[in-house]
Amino acid sequence: LPYETIFGGVCGLTEKQFREANGYSNTYLGWGGEDDDFYERVKFSKMKIFRKTLKIARYASLKHVKNTKQRNHAK
Template structure:
């Protein structure tokens, strides 16, 4: 998953237990959040590429 912006409801953030504190510097936290979201059976919405350029 590539990400530059992520927005979610507070209750969903709490449900997935927020971002892990195991990451330092750059990289990995977005993939971890993606797995947390999927594991809780939440859905992701992505804008079409033509809009997100």
């Protein structure tokens, strides 16, 4: 993982858990930041995040080119 608190791409929550975390924020524009914000929402809701071992679950992350014109993705 690029960093320990990365949380996005592939995750599973029940509808109840999603609501308890207050879902995704709609204050982000473009790419970036929304998954870190959702991680904080899940942790604040006292939910436990667990990850399967690489033998069971393995994903590759696509390279993201930063858009220098739009630095702040929050509205």
